[in-house]
Amino acid sequence: MHEVRVVDPRGNHGIYPIEKALAMAREQELDLVEIAPKADPPVCKIMDYGKYRYEQQKKEKEQRKKQHHAQLKEVRFRPRTDDHDFDFKTRHARGFLEDGNKVRAYVQFRGRDIIYKDQGMEMLKKFIEELQDVAKIDQAPRMEGRRMTTILAPAKHK
Numbered sequence: 001m002h003e004v005r006v007v008d009p010r011g012n013h014g015i016y017p018i019e020k021a022l023a024m025a026r027e028q029e030l031d032l033v034e035i036a037p038k039a040d041p042p043v044c045k046i047m048d049y050g051k052y053r054y055e056q057q058k059k060e061k062e063q064r065k066k067q068h069h070a071q072l073k074e075v076r077f078r079p080r081t082d083d084h085d086f087d088f089k090t091r092h093a094r095g096f097l098e099d100g101n102k103v104r105a106y107v108q109f110r111g112r113d114i115i116y117k118d119q120g121m122e123m124l125k126k127f128i129e130e131l132q133d134v135a136k137i138d139q140a141p142r143m144e145g146r147r148m149t150t151i152l153a154p155a156k157h158k
Helices: 018-027 049-066 083-098 111-130
Strands: 003-007 013-017 031-036 043-047 072-077 102-108 135-144 147-154
Touching: 003 018, 003 031, 013 018, 018 031, 018 043, 031 049, 043 049, 072 083, 072 111, 083 102, 083 111, 083 147, 102 111, 111 135, 111 147
Parallel strands: 003 043, 072 102
Antiparallel strands: 003 013, 031 043, 102 147, 135 147
8 A cells, every 4th residue: 555745735744545645635625746756755735836836836937037148249350450440340249148148259261362361360469368368268260161250158257
């Protein structure tokens, strides 16, 4: 004969056979819900299951609302991007990182620009150096076809 630990809505509890526990739940026009199946004996609670599920869904929805989904923002440079433009784009990237988003910075090489790979690498290194206080390197600078990319993730120090 299986026995379960029953907790009723008033907080009273005891160990009863399953049939008696189900009868107690029916008597109160409520459901017998298994709360801790691995316990010995298993713990069941007498409650309104529909209301319980509604409360659980409400809690889950609230949790999802509080989560922040990081996006990947992009910042594009050319091999000979001017200092002012570089600073402007770096400030934007800093804002993205402070908001909790990742940033992909890339140097686009067009036509004969490909001979300036060293300038592209210097630019990405300078970009990483400027943002090292708010970011960590997720992907080191590397060539991908005709562009050199790096990805920075927000640093976790809150």
